[in-house]
Amino acid sequence: xxxxxxxxxxxxxxxxxxxxxxxxxxxxxxxxxxxxxxxxxxxxxxxxxxxxxxxxxxxxxxxxxxxxxxxxxxxxxxxxxxxxxxxxxxxxxxxxxxxxxxxxxxxxxxxxxxxxxxxxxxxxxxxxxxxxxxxxxxxxxxxxxxxxxxxxxxxxxxxxxxxxxxxxxxxxxxxxxxxxxxxxxxxxxxxxxxxxxxxxxxxxxxxxxxxxxxxxxxxxxxxxxxxxxxxxxxxxxxxxxxxxxxxxxxxxxxxxxxxxxxxxxxxxxxxxxxxxxxxxxxxxxxxxxxxxxxxxxxxxxxxxxxxxxxxxxxxxxxxxxxxxxxxxxxxxxxxxxxxxxxxxxxxxxxxxxxxxxxxxxxxxxxxxxxxxxxxxxxxxxxxxxxxxxxxxxxxxxxxxxxxxxxxxxxxxxxxxxxxxxxxxxxxxxxxxxxxxxxxxxxxxxxxxxxxxxxxxxxxxxxxxx
Amino acid sequence: xxxxxxxxxxxxxxxxxxxxxxxxxxxxxxxxxxxxxxxxxxxxxxxxxxxxxxxxxxxxxxxxxxxxxxxxxxxxxxxxxxxxxxxxxxxxxxxxxxxxxxxxxxxxxxxxxxxxxxxxxxxxxxxxxxxxxxxxxxxxx
Numbered sequence: 001x002x003x004x005x006x007x008x009x010x011x012x013x014x015x016x017x018x019x020x021x022x023x024x025x026x027x028x029x030x031x032x033x034x035x036x037x038x039x040x041x042x043x044x045x046x047x048x049x050x051x052x053x054x055x056x057x058x059x060x061x062x063x064x065x066x067x068x069x070x071x072x073x074x075x076x077x078x079x080x081x082x083x084x085x086x087x088x089x090x091x092x093x094x095x096x097x098x099x100x101x102x103x104x105x106x107x108x109x110x111x112x113x114x115x116x117x118x119x120x121x122x123x124x125x126x127x128x129x130x131x132x133x134x135x136x137x138x139x140x141x142x143x144x145x146x147x148x149x150x151x152x153x154x155x156x157x158x159x160x161x162x163x164x165x166x167x168x169x170x171x172x173x174x175x176x177x178x179x180x181x182x183x184x185x186x187x188x189x190x191x192x193x194x195x196x197x198x199x200x201x202x203x204x205x206x207x208x209x210x211x212x213x214x215x216x217x218x219x220x221x222x223x224x225x226x227x228x229x230x231x232x233x234x235x236x237x238x239x240x241x242x243x244x245x246x247x248x249x250x251x252x253x254x255x256x257x258x259x260x261x262x263x264x265x266x267x268x269x270x271x272x273x274x275x276x277x278x279x280x281x282x283x284x285x286x287x288x289x290x291x292x293x294x295x296x297x298x299x300x301x302x303x304x305x306x307x308x309x310x311x312x313x314x315x316x317x318x319x320x321x322x323x324x325x326x327x328x329x330x331x332x333x334x335x336x337x338x339x340x341x342x343x344x345x346x347x348x349x350x351x352x353x354x355x356x357x358x359x360x361x362x363x364x365x366x367x368x369x370x371x372x373x374x375x376x377x378x379x380x381x382x383x384x385x386x387x388x389x390x391x392x393x394x395x396x397x398x399x400x401x402x403x404x405x406x407x408x409x410x411x412x413x414x415x416x417x418x419x420x421x422x423x424x425x426x427x428x429x430x431x432x433x434x435x436x437x438x439x440x441x442x443x444x445x446x447x448x449x450x451x452x453x454x455x456x457x458x459x460x461x462x463x464x465x
Numbered sequence: 466x467x468x469x470x471x472x473x474x475x476x477x478x479x480x481x482x483x484x485x486x487x488x489x490x491x492x493x494x495x496x497x498x499x500x501x502x503x504x505x506x507x508x509x510x511x512x513x514x515x516x517x518x519x520x521x522x523x524x525x526x527x528x529x530x531x532x533x534x535x536x537x538x539x540x541x542x543x544x545x546x547x548x549x550x551x552x553x554x555x556x557x558x559x560x561x562x563x564x565x566x567x568x569x570x571x572x573x574x575x576x577x578x579x580x581x582x583x584x585x586x587x588x589x590x591x592x593x594x595x596x597x598x599x600x601x602x603x604x605x606x
Contacts, residue, residue, distance in 0.1 A: 054566030
């Protein structure tokens with residue numbers, strides 16, 4: 001195969017990947033998009049295997065089969081509620097793969113036509129260092145994110161004095177190591193870059209709290225793209241550069257959307273140490289009384305209503321309540337109640353987390369609306385059913401200037417006739433902020449496990465007919 | 466008269482020689498100039514063909530494409546977007562295959578093979594999980 005022909009096939013592959021992302025603009029075209037993505041990958045791999053230097057087919061096929069089998073098994077078995085940690089784990093693999101490819105290029109530069117050992121082009125060395133550094137940071141950063149999401153590492157932000165100074169010094173050290181590699185071209189310099197970056201990845205993610213994970217997961221998604229682009233520059237491969245740029249900008253946009261959903265700057269999230277899930281219970285709980293209800297009350301109220309908006313949050317995912325919730329909504333739908341869902345951009349632990357869980361429970365996507373689409377409808381709506389959400393429905397974000405979440409866009413649930421809030425206890429949300437919603441006259445608290453509560457409401461609904 | 470004539474012809478001849486010398490030096494200068502222009506021209510084309518500039522051009526344009534394509538993704542599909550970008554960023558397997566390609570075993574080949582396995586996990590896992598998610602999104606019956 002001539003060089004121009006393989007370059008043409010790589011271009012075709014890039015176009016397929018762009019079409020894959022384009023397909024996600026609507027659920028209808030999305031499955032076609034995935035097929036485009038798979039085609040792009042098949043073209044890229046086959047083209048590379050057909051290159052004249054690639055002849056060791058046996059070992060390559062074994063490698064692909066081992067990896068493919070592991071990947072397939074994991075992907076088929078994973079629970080949808082564990083999706084955020086799965087994505088984090090996958091990001092770590094891209095990062096590690098980038099480090100290994102950079103290592104291969106460093107030890108065998110002639111295979112990629114970038115020089116010979118000990119005399120690699122300086123430009124290639126810089127690109128290689130950047131690709132390696134981002135790859136290594138993505139690797140350990142994603143492992144920490146995985147640990148936090150899986151509950152292996154505490155979700156609490158880990159803050160210690162001089163944190164930013166330590167990170168800054170490591171950053172400077174990394175720059176020194178890169179210069180060292182460019183001048184001396186020694187193995188020690190290469191591995192110094194890898195080690196410093198691995199450490200940096202841990203230290204960057206450790207201070208970021210559990211509920212900021214949507215930003216972290218998006219950010220690592222972006223990093224895995226930039227790492228691929230860095231390697232693409234090293235190997236002078238346009239396909240890798242294009243895909244790296246696509247993935248990098250995709251992750252960056254998602255991070256931006258998540259930050260906007262929390263009214264916080266990207267820097268503020270990255271510097272970390274925000275809130276803490278252990279933050280005390282509501283101090284003035286003794287002064288103010290909440291109205292408490294049971295499943296039967298909730299069933300009665302919702303059954304009588306003409307419209308119900310359900311607001312799910314991370315608590316729904318933790319309790320795995322999506323199926324029971326959908327069953328409850330179906331019952332109400334059969335009784336002629338107009339049931340819709342309102343999704344806050346940062347609900348859950350990754351972008352679009354709630355949408356996937358509701359889709360898993362067979363909720364038609366037309367009934368699932370974004371904050372901007374539904375926020376004006378709360379005033380004309382009768383009943384709101386808040387399940388496992390807290391900060392995203394906190395009205396003090398609109399009024400209390402002193403509040404930690406002031407300015408964050410929130411769902412205007414309190415404007416509806418009645419607000420039902422399913423909650424395990426009166427503990428405050430992630431931001432550690434009191435939620436005045438619970439004390440409003442039109443709010444009724446339903447204490448208990450989210451899944452159990454939905455099941456009890458379904459029982460009560462069945463009982464009435 | 467004869468004397469002046471001969472002197473005139475002598476000066477003429479001398480002038481002619483000087484002129485010839487000047488022409489020669491000018492033409493030499495012209496040659497060096499032309500050579501310099503030539504090297505300059507070659508350098509300029511070299512800069513244009515410099516792979517780095519070419520690759521940066523591709524990179525910047527791809528960032529723009531990514532920006533516009535991703536903004537058009539519906540928020541409901543942001544999770545599948547992460548899963549599929551994760552799968553396609555494993556196109557890094559292209560680099561891994563090249564170093565795993567030669568027959569003789571060395572460190573580079575081992576690194577390449579490890580990267581092939583890691584990227585394969587991601588490719589298969591990423592696309593399958595995306596497919597699983599997308600299949601769940603359905604319309605009203």
